[in-house]
Amino acid sequence: MEVDPTTMSTDKVLAENTRLWRICRTYLEMLNDRGYEVAPSELKATLQDFLNKYSDQGALVDRRRLGAHFNPSKPMMERDTPRKTKKNPNPQTNAGDIFVQFCPDAPIGIKHTRAFAQELDKNGHRNGILITRVPPNAAALKAFEPLTEKGVIAETFSESDLLVNITKHELVPKHVLLSDEEKGTLLARYRLKETQLPRIQSGDPVARYLGLKKGQVVKIIRKSETAGRYASYRWVY
Secondary structure, three states: OOOOHHHOOHHHHHHHHHHHHHHHHHHHHHHHHHOEOOOHHHHOOOHHHHHHHHOHHHOOOOHHHOOEEEOEOHHHHHHOOOOOOOOOOOOOOOOOOEEEEEEOOOOOOHHHHHHHHHHHHHHOOOEEEEEEOOOOOHHHHHHHHHHHHOOOEEEEEEHHHHOOOHHHOOOOOEEEEOOHHHHHHHHHHHOOOHHHOOEEOOOOHHHHHHOOOOOOEEEEEEEEOOOEEEEEEEEEO
């Protein structure tokens, strides 16, 4: 059931705007950790900065204003460039831009995901994230299938997924995505096939946060009382 913003008390409006600020802060940190260019001022924005930018005279923030477009950073482009081969001596990077959009409606149906898919396709975006008030159902997600065939990646996160940055929890070790070159070096060093590595599901919360794709390898750095720090590796499946 939709809530009429005009009937909300001042305290409830502030509480909801604070919630949206926390969600925006997490998604910006997430994109920065993935390697996209996010302005430091955006990462450091306070609640008051957020309200000054998006809340008109203390009104409830319009979610439709919170979306943005981001380009990959140079290190991300280098990391996501395939290894050179005889057949492909000058490989092009797989890194691309990303478009983030908030959906103000609930529940989420196929009309919402289809509209987002059309937005990505029309503007030639390589990646997209749709942030929703509630998780979309399986039928709604089918609207993304034509994008997958074109090599476009569309993801969804519910607002509750982004209230807290899970990677900042003390029990979550640091995850670092290896480049294709680093992955090849690792496998050659230990004379392994990638499928012989321990695995991590692409649906794992940290894997989703980092946007890990099947076939990639992530380095997990843990603290140790005896060794200081030690690293292990996981193959994404």
